[in-house]
Amino acid sequence: MANYRNKGGVAVIELNNPPVNALSFEVRSGLMNALKRAHDDKDVKCIVIHGKGKNFSAGADIKEFGGTKQQKPWITDACRLADESSKPVVAAIAGTALGGGLEVALFCHYRIGTPSCRVGFPEVQIGVLPGAGGTQRLPRLIGVKHSIDMITSGRHVMAEEALKLGILDKIVTDDIIEEGIQFAKSVVGIDVGGRILRNRKVEDAGSKVFDDEISRVKKKYKGYIAPLFCLKAIQASMQLPYDAGMEQELKLFQQLVSSGQAKAQQYTFFAERISARWQLPSGANSQTASPLPVKTAGVIGAGTMGAGIALCLITSGIPTVLVEQDQKFLEKGVKTVEGDLRGSVALKKMTAEQANKAISVLKTSVNLEDLHDVDLVIEAVYENLALKKEIFAKLDKICKSKTILCTNTSSLDIDTIAEATKRRDKVVGTHFFAPAYIMKLQENVYGKDTSAETVATVMALGKRIRKVPVLVGTCDSFVANRMLHPYATEALFLVEEGASPYEVDQALEDFGMPMGMFRVSDLSGLDIGYKVRKEAAKRRGIELTSDTRFVNGERVCLLANVLVEKGRLGIKSGKGWYNYGSPGKREATPDPEVLDTIEEYCRKYDIKKRKISSQEILERMQLAMINEGFKILEEGIVSKPEDIDIIWIYGFGWPKYMGGPMFYANEMKLKNVYRKIRDFHQNYPFSIHWTPSKLLARLSETDLPISKWTSLINSNSKL
Ligand SMILES: CCCCCCCCCCCCC/C=C/C(=O)SCCNC(=O)CCNC(=O)[C@H](O)C(C)(C)COP(=O)(O)OP(=O)(O)OC[C@H]1O[C@@H](n2cnc3c(N)ncnc32)[C@H](O)[C@@H]1OP(=O)(O)O
Numbered sequence: 001m002a003n004y005r006n007k008g009g010v011a012v013i014e015l016n017n018p019p020v021n022a023l024s025f026e027v028r029s030g031l032m033n034a035l036k037r038a039h040d041d042k043d044v045k046c047i048v049i050h051g052k053g054k055n056f057s058a059g060a061d062i063k064e065f066g067g068t069k070q071q072k073p074w075i076t077d078a079c080r081l082a083d084e085s086s087k088p089v090v091a092a093i094a095g096t097a098l099g100g101g102l103e104v105a106l107f108c109h110y111r112i113g114t115p116s117c118r119v120g121f122p123e124v125q126i127g128v129l130p131g132a133g134g135t136q137r138l139p140r141l142i143g144v145k146h147s148i149d150m151i152t153s154g155r156h157v158m159a160e161e162a163l164k165l166g167i168l169d170k171i172v173t174d175d176i177i178e179e180g181i182q183f184a185k186s187v188v189g190i191d192v193g194g195r196i197l198r199n200r201k202v203e204d205a206g207s208k209v210f211d212d213e214i215s216r217v218k219k220k221y222k223g224y225i226a227p228l229f230c231l232k233a234i235q236a237s238m239q240l241p242y243d244a245g246m247e248q249e250l251k252l253f254q255q256l257v258s259s260g261q262a263k264a265q266q267y268t269f270f271a272e273r274i275s276a277r278w279q280l281p282s283g284a285n286s287q288t289a290s291p292l293p294v295k296t297a298g299v300i301g302a303g304t305m306g307a308g309i310a311l312c313l314i315t316s317g318i319p320t321v322l323v324e325q326d327q328k329f330l331e332k333g334v335k336t337v338e339g340d341l342r343g344s345v346a347l348k349k350m351t352a353e354q355a356n357k358a359i360s361v362l363k364t365s366v367n368l369e370d371l372h373d374v375d376l377v378i379e380a381v382y383e384n385l386a387l388k389k390e391i392f393a394k395l396d397k398i399c400k401s402k403t404i405l406c407t408n409t410s411s412l413d414i415d416t417i418a419e420a421t422k423r424r425d426k427v428v429g430t431h432f433f434a435p436a437y438i439m440k441l442q443e444n445v446y447g448k449d450t451s452a453e454t455v456a457t458v459m460a461l462g463k464r465i466r467k468v469p470v471l472v473g474t475c476d477s478f479v480a481n482r483m484l485h486p487y488a489t490e491a492l493f494l495v496e497e498g499a500s501p502y503e504v505d506q507a508l509e510d511f512g513m514p515m516g517m518f519r520v521s522d523l524s525g526l527d528i529g530y531k532v533r534k535e536a537a538k539r540r541g542i543e544l545t546s547d548t549r550f551v552n553g554e555r556v557c558l559l560a561n562v563l564v565e566k567g568r569l570g571i572k573s574g575k576g577w578y579n580y581g582s583p584g585k586r587e588a589t590p591d592p593e594v595l596d597t598i599e600e601y602c603r604k605y606d607i608k609k610r611k612i613s614s615q616e617i618l619e620r621m622q623l624a625m626i627n628e629g630f631k632i633l634e635e636g637i638v639s640k641p642e643d644i645d646i647i648w649i650y651g652f653g654w655p656k657y658m659g660g661p662m663f664y665a666n667e668m669k670l671k672n673v674y675r676k677i678r679d680f681h682q683n684y685p686f687s688i689h690w691t692p693s694k695l696l697a698r699l700s701e702t703d704l705p706i707s708k709w710t711s712l713i714n715s716n717s718k719l
Contacts, residue, residue: 002030003052004037010181011038011047015104020058021051023100025071027061028078031104035081046184047085049108050092050177051101056117059099062126062266065257075100075132076246079107083196088187092180093117093168098156102167103132106141109195112170112183113159119167122154124226126269127262127657131253135233136245137197142166144205147234152217152227198242210235223512224657226265229256260667264659267706268649271642271660278459278471279639284452291460292402292453298323298371299378300391302333302364305408306380308436310362311337315350315437316465319361321370330364337362340437372398376461378430380408383532388412389420396421404454406430411477411532414447424449430458431478432467433651434524441651442467447474468650473637479644480651482632483661486624486689491517492557493687494617495598498609501577502590507614508621512655517621518577519588521560522570526577530564549605555686559601566597619676626665627677630693633713640710641666666706674700 003014013034015021023031031049038047051057064070082089082104091097091105093113102119105111113119121130121138129135130151139147142165150157162168172179193199210231217227229252236248256262279285295318299310302324310333313320322337324330341355350358363370368391371377377399379391388407395405404426407417418427429445442462446455455471462469472479491504505516521529537544542551546561563576570576571584578588602609629644638644645660658664665673674696681690695713704712 001026002034004034006041006044007181009043009045010184011041011044012177012181013038013047013049014052015049015057016052017061018053020055020096021053021101022058022061022063023075023078023104024061024064027057028073028075032073032078032081035078035085038087039081039085044087045188046087047082047089048092048177048180048184049082049089049104050180051094053095055095055101056091056093056097057101057104058096059101059103059123060132062269065126065128065262065266075103079104079132082107082109083198085109086192088184088190088192088195090180090184090187092176092183093119094176096120096156099123099130099134100132103130103134103137106133106137106197109192110169110183110187111167112172112176112179113162113168114176115159115171115173117159117162117168118156119162120154120156121151122156124152124154124221124224124230125265125656127224127226127259127265128256129226129230129233129249129253131249131257133246133249135230135249136237136242139202139234139237140197140200143203144209144234144238147237148209148213148231151230151234152213152221202238204238207235223655225259225261226256261657264663264667265656267659267663268645268656271645271663272468274640274642275468275470275646276459276463278455280446280452280455280471281473281636282452284455286456286459289452289456291456292375292404294318294375294404294457294461294464296320296374297376297378298374299380300324300368300371301380301382301408302330302336303380303382304336305432305434305436306378307333307336308340308434309378309380309408309432311340311358311437312432312465312467314358314362315341315344315354317357317361318465319363321363321365321374323365323368323371325366327366330366334362334364368394369398371395371403373400374403376404376406376457378406378408380432383409383412383535385412385416388417392417392420392427396423402426404428404457406458408432410481413476414445414450414474418447418449425451426454428454428458429474429478430462431480433480439651440466440468441480441647442469443478443480443647443651444469444471445474445478446471468646470638470643470646470650472643472647473635475632475635475637479632479638480647483625483628483644483648484652486628486687487621488517488521489557489687489689490620490624492559493555493684494612494620495559496557496602496607497612499612499617500590500595500598503612503614504617504621507617510614511618512658514653522576522578522580522588525570525572526560526564527569530561533558533561550686553686554688555684559598562597562601563594568594620680622661622664623673623677623680624687624689626661626673627691627693627696628689629662629665630696630699633709634693634695636713641706663706670696670700670702 001016003016005012017027038044089108090110091108097105097119121134123129159171221227233249233252236245277286297313297318298321299306300323310320310322344350345352345355406428414429418424428450431443433439433441444458459469501518505518508516546558568575574580574583579591641662644662648654648660677692684690
């Protein structure tokens with residue numbers, strides 16, 4: 001709703017729908033009625049619109065987009081009287097004015113804001129466009145070029161920049177409502193005609209600008225349709241009179257809002273927030289547990305991961321001690337940190353001053369004892385259980401009793417590591433993804449004794465260092481890598497059966513993954529997987545050779561080992577599944593030598609090759625991984641499907657416009673997913689990953705949407 005009061009001739013209208021004042025039906029109706037009242041009241045000389053609480057408004061209520069229609073009045077109906085009023089209307093902005101919130105402000109004649117306020121049109125991120133005049137009014141205010149930038153990127157613009165662009169008329173430092181009232185009084189009597197945006201003309205930027213922008217946007221937001229629709233709508237503001245432009249905008253909005261991409265992107269928006277609300281099996285959760293303060297941190301291991309994690313901490317202002325046993329490795333790690341900071345400055349992601357500030361809070365040491373006083377330590381040495389246990393035992397003695405001990409292991413058992421200490425409640429996994437400074441996911445893993453306070457601390461830390469933290473339970477390889485395993489295994493089987501690695505990658509990239517599986521393997525280094533496979537086999541008492549095709553009756557494909565044994569380690573050696581010309585170069589070209597190696601391998605084992613379609617490639621890789629996802633849910637390793645989707649989006653770049661693998665399965669209908677998995681299980685009986693998940697079998701008999709899956713899990717502990 002919207003509150004109305006008359007303060008000495010100033011109508012003060014408050015958008016009231018905390019926490020973000022989303023423009024629900026009630027708010028739109030309230031705003032429309034309040035504007036009418038102010039318009040009709042002869043005592044009222046000017047009008048101020050502000051938001052209740054911290055925010056002006058975060059825009060349309062996204063939940064209303066799920067239905068088939070949006071109840072009138074729409075934002076444009078609600079604001080018509082602001083536009084037409086002869087009494088000056090001022091938007092007084094604190095916090096955020098986003099999407100429809102900014103559109104309300106653009107219907108006003110003036111806009112003032114606090115120094116920390118932010119404005120923007122983030123609609124592209126939820127698969128739509130500013131559909132309440134934003135694409136027609138913003139170009140009339142700040143021109144076509146800046147409008148394209150703001151609307152196609154969805155970025156938030158801070159107060160200073162908004163003032164420079166002309167979105168804000170003034171930045172004010174005192175109470176926003178009082179400032180709004182004073183500002184409105186000061187413009188009473190000044191003709192508002194020139195301030196009405198609909199009356200302004202958009203400068204003709206020429207059609208070439210749009211041709212160039214279409215190419216840019218197609219490259220930068222590959223696969224996303226909303227940014228292209230935004231360009232069409234902005235172009236209409238230049239080519240058509242205001243009313244016709246508005247009609248065109250609405251038409252484009254309606255097409256987008258009913259698209260599959262919008263549905264998936266809006267699901268992702270809420271999934272991220274649902275996933276942030278974590279819960280432990282004990283019932284403790286994000287509402288009940290409080291984090292410990294982390295004023296200082298330590299990182300052990302200055303390799304690629306350790307250096308990347310330290311960088312995340314120091315750029316978030318957390319004084320950090322980076323420890324490495326060898327001075328030379330330590331210096332190399334510091335160089336990596338410095339190089340990445342320089343790169344960020346060059347790319348204008350931070351200022352030189354911010355980079356200097358970050359490096360000033362980094363300390364280095366070759367002595368674990370220097371971690372005695374830090375609040376949290378993240379161990380990032382290589383994947384060796386004995387070594388990690390040794391380090392944790394030492395840390396337990398060195399660190400103060402409240403210090404939280406985290407491990408960046410990607411697969412090892414958290415409980416076994418915790419057993420090396422006398423503070424098992426304070427041991428937790430914080431699994432970062434390479435490159436740690438870039439990838440958003442932080443997979444936090446609790447052990448059987450990890451306390452809620454410890455979990456709350458690493459979840460809060462993740463947010464603070466601008467990651468997306470997701471909580472998972474402990475199991476072999478946790479969630480991300482456990483699901484990656486059947487996905488990668490199927491890729492290799494597909495290659496054995498006749499698809500080339502390049503066809504596999506093409507199918508995945510056409511689907512929307514940022515990189516195909518084989519390009520990712522080359523980037524990570526084929527030798528890493530090679531070592532992990534050898535170590536895992538050793539732990540299980542198995543000897544792997546490149547001739548191994550079955551392990552305990554289960555089909556395996558060790559083609560990657562054959563490549564490693566030929567010196568093809570990936571990008572680092574200049575060749576892997578692809579050829580890169582020379583070590584370290586990034587441009588990948590298909591390599592006939594690899595195809596010959598595969599041919600030879602298939603001949604040796606008498607494997608019949610066949611033509612494999614891109615549809616089969618996608619189905620086998622994705623369904624194998626989705627089946628594993630259901631097993632993870634069924635075992636309670638995560639508490640909700642949204643966790644898995646967020647892990648794939650932020651850990652592996654699953655396209656947001658496809659909503660994550662579990663959402664994708666939901667869209668395919670679970671009975672189809674289950675049927676296909678059962679068929680694959682019949683056709684490939686030697687792959688355990690095709691054994692259908694019991695939870696999937698149960699869910700496939702129901703019509704439950706993804707938002708209700710957990711209700712079935714919770715009501716059927718014995719599946
Ligand atoms: C349906 C058919 C239609 C037919 C055609 C009809 C035509 C009608 C034309 C309509 C034209 C509309 C045009 C306008 C479009 C829009 O405005 S789309 C929305 C654009 N805005 C956004 O995308 C902003 C989204 N929000 C955020 O980015 C952040 O929430 C924030 C504002 C920056 C605040 O962040 P933070 O402080 O971290 O809080 P959060 O945890 O993110 O949010 C708090 C809770 O609020 C919920 N929420 C936030 N924004 C919205 C929203 N816009 N709608 C609904 N709910 C929202 C969020 O989910 C949180 O909820 P809980 O998780 O339950 O706590």
